[in-house]
Amino acid sequence: MLDIKQIRDNPEQVQAKLDLRGGGYDLKPILELDKQQRELEVGRSQLQARSNEIGKRVGQKIKSGAKPDDAEVLALKEEGNQIKAQLSDLEPQEKEIKEQLQALLLTFPNLPSDETPVGKSEDENVEIRRWGDEYIPTNPDILPHYEIGEKLGILNFERSVKIAQSRFVTLLGAGAALERALIQFMLDRHTQAGFVEVLPPILINTASLTASGQLPKFADESFKCDRDDLWLTPTAEVPITSLYRDEILEADSLPIYHCAYTPCFRREAGSYGRDTRGLIRLHQFNKVEMFKFVRPETSMDELESLTQTAEGILQALKLPYRVIALCTGDLGFASVKTYDLEVWLPSQGKYREISSCSNCTDFQARRASLRFKEAGKKGTQFLHTLNGSGLAVGRTMAAILENYQQPDGAIAVPEALKPYLGRDVL
């Protein structure tokens, strides 16, 4: 959530940043509601002050022996009743305005950082660096991962339709083992890098989805359990953001690093024709996520190191990739700056997203009321949150099935995974 004070004090500046995203965000209704709300508040709190005063006076009179039907007491009561009548008119108005303002604020995205390249769409994202060109396979006959996977009997899409529907996969034998090995490998790397593993609930409530920014705008993207206030998590980012929701943390406890393996569930509404085959776009997939709660002044540096940690996984697996900076038009709702990692997929002849690392600054912290307190100092501050995939497991598997494909159709096991799988070849 944006800071209403910032909007109030620098409306043009904030509007200019929003315009960089596109999407036609207009601050005027917010400014108008804010103005109304503050005017109503002034009137209301003055009345309330007088009402409190009267309450006190009546109490004093009665304590000091006045009868409840004493003329003076009756007059005060009468005034109290009048104020109450006025308040019962003002209060609902103010409440209504406040709710409208809040609801509107929740639909506004975070402001892009000055470091984020300006652009309208993903076409204007900027490549920052590439790694692992030497590992790009030269064999021209590489089968798509879903074909080789089905041939080896380790992936099955057709039968998954029977169990669920399209965009689901069942892993069998070495496929299941590889997925599990990847998860274990990634978590081991992250915990060694200082991330504390969490295994959170994956059914999560509306408040949690609102806190991280998925709601109210992107309800269509998540699966909902209709009878309960529970949704299937679209990413571990959501439960982890709410891990410390409504808490005031000690400054000493920061930074807090967490990593988590969870299945992720996405409805993929509006992507009907895209990536219909294979592991790239499924309703259910596994992901290992990294998450940081940090002091505000460190968050940009933390984003760099978060990205490097994610890159470390790809490097350890010797998978060729590139890092791109998302432009303002392609930036996620909660983020001010995002690096995507894209892995090389030989069958498609292009790089595909496998991780997304974002600095959400105080945007989620505001929604989730995540604050910290400096020992000895007065007041509290919102902390900053960052999240990054480390990595999307299914897409990693796809990349391995293609980049490690041998001319005879076998899949070599990446050196780093051999201890986890106990075999050299799939």
Add this chain to the structure above:
RNA sequence: GGAGAGGUGGCAGAGUGGUCGAAUGCGCUCGACUUGAAAUCGAGUGUCCCAAAAGGACCGUGGGUUCGAAUCCCACCCUCUCCGCCA
């Protein structure tokens, strides 16, 4: 799913109509004493809105009664315990 208990500040826990944003204890901060520490004693110590003062809001949430509600009434949510079912 059935029955019961309960939701108050960082924690424990009092408060059942007025001067209560809230006793007390613990914790924490500062100070005194001490060579230092412990113990002891003294002072302080919630969050939010408002530029700030003044003022206002907050005792699970939302309504109601009243001049006045943490306290009374209604509805809802959540947590805990027991029983049932279950991995």
